Structures are given as structure tokens and as C-alpha cells.
Amino acid sequence: MSYCVNCGVELDKTASFCPLCQTPVNNPVSPVDRTSPPPFPLNRQEVAPVSKKELALVISTLMAAASASCGIMNLFFFSPQIPWSAYVTGGLALVWVWVILPLFKLKLRAAEYFVLDLAATAAYVAMIAYTVNGWQWYIRLALPVIALFGALFGGFGVVFWNKRSTLTGCMGFIGCVGVFLLLLELLLDLWVTKQYSPGWSIVTAAVCVSLILPLSVIRLRPALREEARRRFHL
Numbered sequence: 001m002s003y004c005v006n007c008g009v010e011l012d013k014t015a016s017f018c019p020l021c022q023t024p025v026n027n028p029v030s031p032v033d034r035t036s037p038p039p040f041p042l043n044r045q046e047v048a049p050v051s052k053k054e055l056a057l058v059i060s061t062l063m064a065a066a067s068a069s070c071g072i073m074n075l076f077f078f079s080p081q082i083p084w085s086a087y088v089t090g091g092l093a094l095v096w097v098w099v100i101l102p103l104f105k106l107k108l109r110a111a112e113y114f115v116l117d118l119a120a121t122a123a124y125v126a127m128i129a130y131t132v133n134g135w136q137w138y139i140r141l142a143l144p145v146i147a148l149f150g151a152l153f154g155g156f157g158v159v160f161w162n163k164r165s166t167l168t169g170c171m172g173f174i175g176c177v178g179v180f181l182l183l184l185e186l187l188l189d190l191w192v193t194k195q196y197s198p199g200w201s202i203v204t205a206a207v208c209v210s211l212i213l214p215l216s217v218i219r220l221r222p223a224l225r226e227e228a229r230r231r232f233h234l
Contacts, residue, residue: 115150118154149180
């Protein structure tokens with residue numbers, strides 16, 4: 001067995017240089033064994049990444065099996081008058097559209113995925129409304145809320161996607177959140193009391209404004225903007 005003359009580490013019989021300090025090995029008594037495989041790989045290699053499509057297919061199969069299992073249990077072992085398996089199946093379908101569908105890398109744009117997500121959400125809430133006979137609140141409350149969310153944040157994505165700075169995008173997103181909460185309380189008040197009396201949404205809108213104002217100052221001052229970009233990697 002050889003030892004490195006520089007750092008003293010024990011060397012394998014196949015080592016032609018020290019793996020620790022890269023010192024060449026020159027031992028006339030024990031020459032380098034060039035026929036045996038080395039104890040460690042000499043070339044750097046990386047594990048091939050898992051195909052996202054195959055991963056999506058496996059997860060889709062697991063979700064379908066879980067949905068079928070819940071449906072069978074609901075039908076034969078629990079009261080079929082309580083369709084709890086429909087909520088599980090609908091929730092899994094909603095998660096599949098939100099998370100798993102993009103893994104298949106379909107030739108769809110981000111806006112089209114967003115529309116599909118909204119449609120899946122509306123369909124899931126419609127399923128709940130059907131099971132509880134709540135079409136009135138679905139049409140007068142749930143659909144307007146979903147449409148409001150899609151209009152605000154869909155418009156935000158169209159305006160700020162890859163066209164504005166990060167600070168401007170943050171201000172736009174915070175502004176969309178404030179407007180959404182104001183209109184959400186409006187819809188809730190009109191549904192519950194038939195009269196708009198703003199309360200908690202004013203507080204959240206004030207918080208959003210208090211966040212937007214300092215970001216606006218940073219955005220307008222070049223020195224502050226560069227400092228923020230440097231410190232927060234914006």
C-alpha cells in the first residue's frame with residue numbers, strides 16, 4: 001500500500017495521483033495497477049433528470065386510483081346519500097389541472113393555462129353547488145368572485161409579464177390584491193345584507209397602499225433602486 005509523500009493519505013493501488021492534493025504517485029516497489037477498476041469514478045457524471053411527462057403520468061395514475069377507491073368506498077361501505085367522494089374526486093381533478101397538467105408540456109401559453117385553472121375552479125364550485133342545491137349563491141356570489149379574480153390577476157399578468165421591472169411587478173400585484181379584497185367585500189355584503197358597508201377590506205387596502213408607497217419611492221430613485229436590486233437580487 002502506498003502513501004502520498006505530500007499529505008500522507010493512503011492511496012489505492014490503482015491511484016496514479018493523490019486524490020486529495022493531486023501529487024503524482026511514483027513508487028517503484030508498488031507500481032500503479034492499471035488493470036483493476038478504480039475505487040471511485042475519475043470522470044464527473046450527473047444523474048439523468050426524470051422526465052416530467054413520465055412523472056406527471058405516474059402522479060395522474062395515483063390520483064385516478066385514489067379517486068376510484070374513494071368512489072367505491074362511498075358506494076359500498078358508506079352512505080351513498082352523502083357524496084363525500086365527489087368532493088375528493090373534484091379536489092384531485094382541480095389539483096391535477098393546476099399542478100400536473102403543466103408537467104405534460106402542452107403547447108399552451110401561460111394565459112391559456114390560467115383560463116383552464118379558472119374553469120376548473122368554477123367547475124369544482126359548481127359541483128359543490130349541485131350537491132348542496134346551492135345554485136343561487138353559486139351564480140350570484142361564487143361566479144362573480146371567480147370572474148373578479150380572473151379579471152384582476154389575468155390583467156396583471158398581461159400587463160406585467162416580462163415587460164416591467166420586479167419592483168413595478170410587486171407594486172402591481174399588491175395593488176391587485178387590495179382592489180380584489182375591496183370588491184370581494186362588496187360582493188359579500190351585497191349577498192348577505194344587500195347593503196355595502198366597507199370594513200376589513202379598507203384596512204387591507206390601507207396596508208397595500210402603505211406597502212406600495214415606499215416601493216414607489218425606491219422605484220423612482222435610481223440610487224435606492226440599484227441598492228434594492230443589489231441587496232435583494234431583484
